[in-house]
Amino acid sequence: MRAARLSVVTAVAAVTALTAVTGCTEKSDAKDGDRIINVTATDSACKTSKKEISAGHVELSIENKGSKVTEVYVLFPDDRVVTERENIGPGTKQRVTAEVKAGTYQIACKPGMKGTGIRQDLKVTGGSVAQRDPKLDKAVADYREYAQEQADATIPLVETFAKAIKAGDLEAAKKAYAPSRLGWERTEPIAESFGDIDPLTDTRADGLEDGQKWTGWHRLEKSLWEDKKIGDEEKTLADQLVTDLKDWQNRVGKAEITPTSMANGAKELLDEVATGKVTGEEDRYSHTDLSDFKANVEGAQKAYELLKPVAQTNDKALTTELDKQFAALNTLLDKYRTDKASYDFVSYDKVTEAQRKELSDAVNALAEPLSKLAAAVVK
Template sequence: MRAVRLTVTAAATVAALTAITACTAKSEAKDGDAIQVTAADSQCDTSAKSVPAGQVTLQIENKGSKATEVEILFPDDRIVSEKENIGPGTKYTLTAEVKAGSYEIACRPGMKGHGVRQQLTVTGGSAAKRDPKLDTAVADYRRYAQDQADETVPRVEAFAKAIKDGDLEAAKKAYATSRIGWERTEPVAESFGDIDPKVDVRADGLEQGQKWTGWHRLEKALWEDKKIGDEEKTLADQLVTDLKDWQERVGKAEITPTSMANGAKELLDEVATGKVTGEEDRYSHTDLVDFKGNVEGAQKAYELLKPVATKNDAALTTELDQQFSALNTLLDKYRTDPSQYDFVSYDKVTEDQRKELSDKVNALAEPLSKLAATVVK
């Protein structure tokens, strides 16, 4: 679940434009030069406002007091690439492939709202010719993302039917499995900007004035409130509608080798910031199902990119293979049925066990952060 982006009101637009003018843009970056992005609580300074088409690298430093998110955005707010949860005083390198056109670099302190934005113009030119295996990887991943959406909708319809039938236990049983396809390909869904806030936001992620809808609103009703009323039945229908919208739009997502690699890292970040902590499914404690879905989605993107990554850095893929295997082996210890997506309730996982899971996630996340730059060498 990513931070929420909502349609901005006129007042927010004025504020955003004011913030943009506070940003500085110093020069045109040359081919291969990184753009330096300095984020703070109310600023987003960039070292360049123009860059040639092709590989774009952002060298990000957060000098603010809050965790921030930095994104490269299309004019319609679709996400080209992003990095969430950049902590105060930390740095991160984000690599993306960008075609000629107009974009924005956005810094979102606290990972909420419209953020502070800097215009970015990507000029034409001859982008480097890439390995044809990367085109195959993108095509295969696009089919994978569509398959996950196609499989999710019937599961969500079954979840919604149980709610509309007033069957509390059946709805609880259908909840976690209805989320698997979403969790495997969440970065693709998030790239549209407006779907995730409707279906996967938690109570503490709501923007001012936003109505709480989606999976977690229903999760609270089922496990904490222990009731199904007319409102929950309406929300169940709305969840199906919103996910059918996602299903229809998946094929239009902008997917590149670097977005696949960055998306794999984002999925590990999702695990580290939401699943390991127990925050994601705080009422149902089905976090390990989401955890496994995130890991599977990250591994799928990696495996599709692996032929090129191995050619460019065999040591990196050897390490990634080992770390994925170690994390999956540890997760399997928590399965209650080896043949099913059944895991122990996360409230039964001790602090020491959570620490072990966190350590394994971090051990994988570090080399995975190098994948995007490796596949476009």
């Protein structure tokens, strides 16, 4: 679930921790100031320093001068996501590196993290981006294969979940809920890049836009755990969830993937953990947050490991730190497993505030160096 689905009050609290570790990314890694687009976001405007740039790597230097938590996106004309940075707190700055080909795009700011955003056009000129290191081409190809494998593996699991709901078997449906989400959570940036699938499948009640019907996993989660009932509507919604996820499965192979989108996606997954799973907001009825948490970390680590051969050459100190922090976070998460051979974790409502703080600190310790990965792979 996109971290932007958080209520603004909760997000402001979560962003305080995030911005504490991302402030050090304000130093530009760009070698040429012409490759930087300054983005100034307020509650009512989205100002950009450039309307045109040549193809290649571009760095967005983002400052939120508004009073609301915001997001900034680079979008294709059909609203697919090139890159994004979520949960940018008031008065804070962040940087994000992206790769763009010739064409037309839009830069969008979303104050309050809802709606279609305030947009500025961006024209990218030039025939194509510079030739990549073959190792990065391999990383992209391998990640695309990984994303497809995760989508393919998800369908039978979500079909098991739907089958239990349609049979009216409350306990079987509860048991199937968390496993059905793992592949999605590992590769969520790919799903979110399409724009229209995530709202159908993974929106929470407080993330609904005006007039939006609530569908997907969390709508069913509420019925199973809080309402403790399965009716005709839930059975229909179970079928719809399968249909929507098969749409995702069929689209994964068409996703726009670049080395920088992989790196930024890894950081987004950590932000998802920090602003949803650690707070207990994500799976608020089932308290299966730690299963999603682990899947997010695994997805981020997969993207990192595929990019590591190049990142290690360009910035060995960074990869040494990332190895250390991934290991520390995984070790900490393993303390909460109830079955070492599976994805069964303790119910998150049993995790104390002190333990949540420990988890949050470990996530933040990883998120800080991970925010530098995109810049490291394009040096």
